[in-house]
Amino acid sequence: MIHKPTYLPLYDVAVIGGGPAGMIAAGRAAECGARVILVEKNKTLGVKLLLTGGGRCNFTNAELDTRSFLLKLKKDGKFLFSPFSRFGVKETIDFFHMHDMPTKIEDELRAFPKSDDAISVLNVLIRYMNNGNVTIMKKTYVSEIISRDEKIISIKTSDGKEIHARNFIFATGGKSHPETGSTGDGFLWLENLGHEIIPPSAALVPIVIKDSWIKNLQGISLQNVKLTVLQNGAKQNSQKGKLLFTHFGISGPLVLNMSREVGECLKNGPTELSLDVFPTIDGGALDKKIHELLTKAGNKKVKNIFEGLIPNALALTIFQLSKINADTNANTITREERLRFVKMLKNMPIQVSKLLSADKAIVTSGGVILPEIDFKTMRSRKIQNCFLVGDLLNIDRPSGGYSLQICWTTGYIAGESAGKVNS
Ligand SMILES: Cc1cc2nc3c(=O)[nH]c(=O)nc-3n(C[C@H](O)[C@H](O)[C@H](O)COP(=O)(O)OP(=O)(O)OC[C@H]3O[C@@H](n4cnc5c(N)ncnc54)[C@H](O)[C@@H]3O)c2cc1C
Incomplete structure (x- = not known):
């Protein structure tokens, strides 16, 4: 008309x-x-x-x-x-x-x-x-x-x-x-x-993640964490801030602000992220803290003792990734298991699939x-x-x-x- x-x-x-x-x-x-x-x-x-x-x-x-x-x-x-x-x-x-x-x-x-x-x-x-x-x-x-x-x-x-x-x-x-x-x-x-x-x-766009464990963390937000972008093992960029897990991947200010860089890396090939949940403490100090928590917890199951430190679902995912049975008693965790857990808290690998459209x-x-x-x-x-x-x-x-x-x-x-x- x-x-x-x-x-x-x-x-x-x-x-x-x-x-x-x-x-x-x-x-x-x-x-x-x-x-x-x-x-x-x-x-x-x-x-x-x-x-x-x-x-x-x-x-x-x-x-x-x-x-x-x-x-x-x-x-x-x-x-x-x-x-x-x-x-x-x-x-x-x-x-x-x-x-x-x-x-x-x-x-x-x-x-x-x-x-x-x-x-x-x-x-x-x-x-x-x-x-x-x-x-x-x-x-x-x-x-x-x-x-x-x-x-x-x-x-x-x-x-x-x-x-x-x-x-x-x-x-x-x-x-x-x-x-x-x-x-x-x-x-x-x-x-x-x-x-x-x-x-x-x-x-500024959220990032879709390949790892299937991501869906267990939906809704969890972490206040002051560090995210590092890696390509072929080489560090490209690293920033600190707030991160949010979603049903498809990660979002929040830290992720949005790094998304442009991640997008650039994806053009060149597979891209990985590494999450440091405790960027203000070095590995040694964090290990000491975890050791103290385990000792204090005695025969409690490890899955129940980290609530004050990190959200429970995240602890369970980290146990899974570091191959620790979450039903183990705190006082039977071996030194190797503890070090694997600490390493994962400082350096949790995340496989990028793509940026959201x-x-x-x-x-x-x-x-x-x-x-x-x-x-x-x-x-x-x-x-x-x-x-x-x-x-x-x-x-x-x-x-x-x-x-x-x-x-x-x-x-x-x-x-x-x-x-x-x-x-
Ligand atoms: C989910 C989300 C969360 C955000 N959160 C924040 C935040 O917390 N802080 C922040 O600083 N920024 C935030 N932003 C960014 C912010 O919303 C934008 O920067 C801002 O809205 C841009 O304003 P604008 O007036 O330029 O355009 P818009 O807000 O996009 O408005 C443009 C308007 O023009 C109208 N229009 C378009 N074409 C025509 C047409 N042909 N005829 C008539 N009308 C037309 C549209 O209908 C629209 O209403 C967010 C954005 C999104 C999507």
Whole structure:
């Protein structure tokens, strides 16, 4: 069916995408006095935002020193000094406080709403947009971008509306979890408009494991462990952090942050991981501790004595891997058995099968290459009246609140630049 376009009034700013980056951009543009419209294809706003941080929303990383924060973005960090100097981590936390959302900081400076509920973050953004009278069109799919002479004239929606604006903010996200609406539409439009796009691939993604014992550990999380990536026995990389066992393999911040490297190794052949459950103690000290525990336990069965030290299911798996009968009495464990157990705690081998597919990634790498954006304003250097924000940008970032902080910073600055009268 061919729709006859309905012409809506001219807006100062039209934002495509009602995720975190689009919502803060719309709110800020309106706060600057602009008439703003936001178009979202889902029937609700912030669908992916509500999934973040396991539903608790790790909305930033409370590293207040901009230089240290941006160092985590490796070579991409240098592009972001300008927007972060105007709306960085401190300003973001202040923003949420000013909008009545108390916050708290957990391990590794991960910041969450005090409510432990991502809906608190979404509610702040919706209130922010409502305060500025942003027109919000939900269930509206942008199907076409009309441009002329390196300028966007209007956007067309699948229900036949045509939206004209002076400036356009693209906030359509990346390609991970497409069921949330992030299907990569922005990448196609921007490529057609002359931007160079690095093809999206999984960047922060869980790892599928070959070992069958993995399913016995589902749901167990280990706080401060060390994971080493090995190829042909040679160490490639090693990091410490939190690891989570799942029904298919391993996830959690430590694993997500190492997944890119594991992906690279897999391209070259079989890849193995080694897990150190006690990275802060050397093998000798750990052996002493285990020896003391065994001695104290007397004739108790070994399967019942490690609960205070490691989760029971993990102890059982380690007994199995080190060929110790878990029903043996503690006082009959031989020195060799004990040393095998300690060795396994310090160096538990894990066989990598593959990375989970890109659509299950927390973020995809790829997107618009950074030199094509003016980071003082977030304006495209290819299209005069187009501003680019959030997961659309090719920014390398670890897990821990960094992705959302990039959304707040780029969205706020784009909203301010696009929303200025006469911009
Ligand atoms: C499971 C999971 C957990 C995560 N946890 C965290 C975390 O704790 N901390 C953190 O910092 N980051 C986290 N992230 C990453 C974070 O969610 C993203 O970085 C963030 O959502 C990107 O925001 P965005 O606004 O750029 O895009 P998105 O949130 O992807 O929003 C884009 C919006 O655009 C809409 N859209 C797309 N195409 C069209 C179209 N053609 N017409 C109309 N609308 C369209 C989509 O429907 C969508 O609503 C997590 C991601 C996942 C998947």
